[in-house]
Amino acid sequence: MVVVPSEHASTAHDIVVEELTGAGLQVNASKTVVWTKDPTTPLPGPLQHLRRDRLRVLGAASPSWMDEEEALAQLPLHSQADGEEAVREAVHFTARLAELRVAGLGAKEYFLLLQSYSQGCVTHLLRANLEEGAWTAQLDEVFIQALEALIAKRLGPEQKEQAFMRLSGGGLGLGSAESIVSAAYLGSWALTLKGVAECLGETSWHGFRAACQPVAESIDRAEAHLEQVGEGRLDKPDWMAFLSESKPKMQGHWSGKLRERRRERLLARLGTDDRVDLRSAGGPGAGGFLEPPVVREGEAPATMPDQHFIVALLDRLRLPVCPPGARCQHRKEEGGLCNQVLDPRGKHAVKCPCGPTRVARHDGVRDFCAGYHKRVTGLVAVKEQRVVAWDRVNPRTGVVEEARLDVATRDPTSGLPIFIDATITCAHSGSQPRQQARANKDGLAAANAADDKRDRYPPAGGDLVPLAFEAAGRPGDETIKFVRSWGHGLDAGERSEVIRYAWQQFSVILQTGNAEMILSALG
DSSP states (O other), rough: OOOOOGGGGOOOOOHHHHHHHHOOOOOOGGOOOOOOOTOOOOOOOGGGGGOSSSOOOEEOOOOOSSOOOOOGGGGOOOOOHHHHHHHHHHHHHHHHHHHHHHOOOOOHHHHHHHHHHOOOOOOOHHSSSSSSSSSHHHHHHHHHHHHHHTTTTTOHHHHHHHHHHHHGGOOOOOOOOTGHHHHHHHHHHHHHHHHHHHHTTOHHHHHHHHHHHHHHHHHHHHHHHHHHHTTOOOOOHHHHHHSSSSOOOOHHHHHHHHHHHHHHHHHSSSSSHHEEEHHHTTTTTTTGGGGGOOOOTTOOOOOOOOOHHHHHHHTTOOOOOOTTOOOOOOTTTOHHHHHHHOOTHOOOOOOOESSSSSHHHHHHHHHHHHHHHHHHOOOEEEEEEEEGGGGGEOTTTEEEOOEEEEEEEEOOOTEEEEEEEEEEEOOOOHHHHHHHHHHHTTHHHHHHHHHHHHHHHOOSSSSEEEEEEETTTTTOOOOOOOHTTTTTTTTTHHHHHHHHHHHHHHHHHHHHHHHHHHHHHHH
8 A cells, every 4th residue: 555645646656566567566457546535636647547435455445534533542443344255256266266177277286276265365354353244154165165166075064174174183274264263353463562552652551442442342352252262271362462562473373272172172073983084184294295386406296196186185084985885906916806895985995905006105105215315315225125133033934034124224313324114004993992092192003003113123233213104194203203304404494395395295105195095996
């Protein structure tokens, strides 16, 4: 926004256009308007067609101000945002997405555009004013309908809630306007209160409230709403502290806490099997296949075919991936079909030992680990290394079993020899006691798999790194520690990129592998 005397409006317009053009930007003529408090104020000829009766700032229209100056305490807040317009824009956007999908837009590209739009399309409106209308819930439903169109399935209440959860919690990372109404508004005031109070000459919270009574009342309503949805577990805004020091990122802080509470409530409502699956889909990097690609020079990122991406989305949302009556089409070594009845959720498909797909998923994880370790650290990484010290005699058959570890290399931090052995386990268990335990604790299946590796390879001749993943994506604790070691000695920016790229590649490899196992089982 540029505020100038009317006689200088044309010059100001030209300066803005010139400066933005010089910076490589272009003024959107359709969104450029001119407004004057007095509608009879003359404007330069070239700008007259841009005059508007009302001025929109952050999507909300200014009220009709009286000619005489009023005391600040009596000035009304600006009008609520035009929520219906925001919903219409979202409908238009998602309709265009659907058209592009028909014309060849990839499933992942469709999803990422939807995700990005949902995360930021109305944040400015929610921070500018306390939006208490029904439009925020309507907007969320538009995003859900677009997701349903992509996967060609209807979502139940639990899946809808999961779609708006963060990736690390097992969700899809879609932005929910309804869930951040109070956090966004209060976060905006946590950041701006100090500056606004200084402009008003107010030095106390009480004085600010008296000077800006309508704002104070809206803050009170937002606090009450935050208290309600947070079930009294969130820290309350400290307005005295915000008055003395601006506090950024409070919206993210409160929104994060609310997401944690929603995840807890969702887990409490789900059955045992669904709790296992939701927990297994969370953790660092598990949702990397649902993030915009992390680009690293010299790296060739793994790709994910459209159908595999759709299957991975269905699987993450705990929706059926196998039709009733389908039988496993994986082939045994002797050539016959597995022919086991496939369960709707595809658990047999990702556990089935028949055919090459299960080994291919494992080898994809191994190969990326070995290659990336060498490229990032400069250390030699040898695949399928025999470690004689870990050979053992099978107690049942009496046959010597050679210990061949996936990767032999050195630790980036200590320089000591390490042997990496990848393991991918499906968190779903046919043992009810084990299934119940996994339903109640994040990462238990990965921890069990890592323990099994350590039982097989006792310490000798080098340290073992069990590179354990649950099939839905959750990494084990030792996997997290090892992946983070790839950032050793790098500056913060480079370290973040190195680690984010690794998590994303592991995620894409795992989810593509899972989908391939399901699709090949269906034949």
